[in-house]
Amino acid sequence: MTSPMPLNFDLTGHNTLGLRASTHYARRIEDASELPELFAQAERDGLPVRLLGGGSNVILGEHYEGITALMATRGKSLSEGADGAVLLEAQAGETWHDLVTWTVAQGLWGLENLALIPGTVGAAPIQNIGAYGVELCDRFHSLDAYDRTTGSVVTLGAADCRFAYRHSVFKEQPGRYVVTTVRLQLKRNGEPELSYRELSGLGSVDHPARVMDAVIALRTSKLPDWRVLGNAGSFFHNPIVSATVGRAFGVANPTAPAYAQADGTIKLSAGWLIEQAGLKGYRSGPVGVSERHALVLVNYGGATRTDLMALAEHVVETVQQRFAIALKREPELL
Known part of the structure; x- marks a missing residue:
């Protein structure tokens, strides 16, 4: 060892x-x-x-x-299938963004919307990462994990992982599984996913690199670089509320972003709520709410978890008082 x-x-x-x-x-x-x-x-x-x-x-x-x-495990490989299907297998320690750029360089469609998300491949299914109209579960095939309960390696398919919005079985049973290998289904003859409003103007796209470049430009324009200003990206989930609550919220806030979900619920924008509550750019000692994106909490230097959690609690309480909407933290407490 x-x-x-x-x-x-x-x-x-x-x-x-x-x-x-x-x-x-x-x-x-x-x-x-x-x-x-x-x-x-x-x-x-x-x-x-x-x-x-x-x-x-x-x-x-x-x-x-x-x-x-x-x-820190490394390794990735491709297996060609029928009709342009390609199975990508990657080890858990691979850097996610590096994997995305590698697949795009191979001319493969599927991960380009998920560019510039920090972290490793092994963490991606735990969070069911998503951005710009694509979630990991949309491209997922299977994974291998070490099951600490049984002491054996298991293979889990999509149903086993119980994916939902920023959720998976790994959050339901924290600490049980250690993801070791992830397999994703990509395509050589795919089509761009441009349903996200800020990508819809790309027009005809004949290579995934064009989508990836647009996503990178969007993310860098909105989100601070964690290598310069410490952050974990989106700190709060976009709240999903019942249709009744959503309709009442929309009447009271007609300009607020709201997205109807397939099950009848409504997804609201956490960033909009925080900004409208007057907290964009708010600072408390070594931590604060980003001036560029209200959904991002930042460390200006030397902060501890105590500092950060006190700020997060202030944001949650302020939004609750202003809109009667409860925000939930996205990053995991370790």
Whole structure:
């Protein structure tokens, strides 16, 4: 097994929020076959274990008295199928955006709308990442995961993963599964997904690179670069409310974005709610609400989880008082 890193390993550079954080032990996992031994050793030593990929959708505490396993497995391959179908298989430690750009360079359609999302491949199905009209579940084929309950490797299909908006079985049973390999269904003769309003003006598109470039331009114009200003992207889910609540909200706020869902519910814009509540650009010490996008909370430097959660609570309470709508946090507390 890979040797453990030094005691009290600094994790400040291992989370995109840049929060001050450390772990008692850290272990870099370069092969999924190391996982059973890791958990067995941790059990013998009486230490808890948590997994960390790119640290892009997590909120780390100041110190973790256990082992943080840093997923660093690498590898990707393509299998050609009938009628231009291509099965992509990628290891959990691959960087998501790098994988997207690699598939686009191969002329493959499917992931171009999901460009520039930070994090690793293994984290993508946990969050069921999505952007600009596409969710991971739309391209999902299957995945392999180490099941800590049974001590075996299992293969899960889409139904097993129970995907929903920013949700999966991995959130229902946190800590049980360690995703090791993800398989996605792509196409060589695909068509662009341009249903998102800001992509609809692209017109005729004959290569996925054009969509990817447009998505990258949109994301960089709206979202601060986490490498410059610590953030986790969207900090709150877009709230989904009942038809009754949605209709009443629309009457009271006729200019507010609202999107009817297939089940009759209505999805509202969390960013709009926060901005209309007067919090865009709001700052509290080392943390604040981004001046560029109200849905993003940022770390101006030196912040801890305590600072960030106090800001998040203020945002939730302010929106609740102004609109009677409850916001829910998106990043996971580790």
